[in-house]
Amino acid sequence: MKKAIILLSGGLDSVVAMGFPQNEYKIEMALTFNYGQKAVENEIKAAANICEFYGVPHKVIELDWLRDISHTSLVSSKKDIPISNLGTVESAKAVWIPNRNGLFLNIAAAFADSFDYDYILYGGNKEEGETFPDNTEEFRGQISKVFETSTLNKPKVIAPLINYTKNDIVKIAQENNMPINLIWSCYNSGKYHCGVCESCCHLKNALKVNHIEARIKFEK
C-alpha cells in the first residue's frame, strides 16, 4: 500500500478528498495551515475532528508571514468577506491568497520527501477550478511534474475530485457516510456557517440538490 499526505482545510472539498473511496494508498498525515484566515479556529477544529474520525495524524503549520502579505478579505480585518453576489473572477480576487495551493503543496512535498509519502492529495475540483487557477487539472499536472525534479522521492499530486462539481462532491460524501456535519467551509468565523459568503452559498446549494440541508446549520 502506498503512503499519502493530504492538505486538509476542514472544508467540504478537502474532507471528501480525504474520505474518497480508493484502495491505492493510505493517508498517513494531514496538514492544516494557519495563515491568519478569519475562519482559522473553526477550520483547525474541523480538520482535527475529521482526522480523529479517520484515524489520521494531524499537523497545523503556522505561516504568519503569509498573513502579513495577504491583503484580501479572507485575512484582512479591514475588509468584510463579500456576500455572494459577485461574478466568479471578482469573487476569486476578493478571497485570493498569494500562491496558496502552490505553496501548501510545496510544503507537503517537503514532508513527502522527508517521510517518503508517495502521494500528495488536495481538494482541487471542477467547480473551484472555474474560479481559481490553482484548482485546475493543468495546475495539478504541472506541480506534480515539478516534484519529479525538486524532490528525491518524486511524490505525485492527486486531486480525487478534479472532475467533480459541488453537487457531485456532496453526493460522494453522502454515499460514503462521510461526517459532513463536522466540516467548516465558511470564509467567516462564528458558531454556525454564515450562509451568505461565496463558499457557504455553493455548499448550501449542493446540500439542497442532494436533499440533505439539515446536515449543516447556517446563520442565514
Ligand SMILES: [Zn+2]
Ligand atoms: Zn460563509
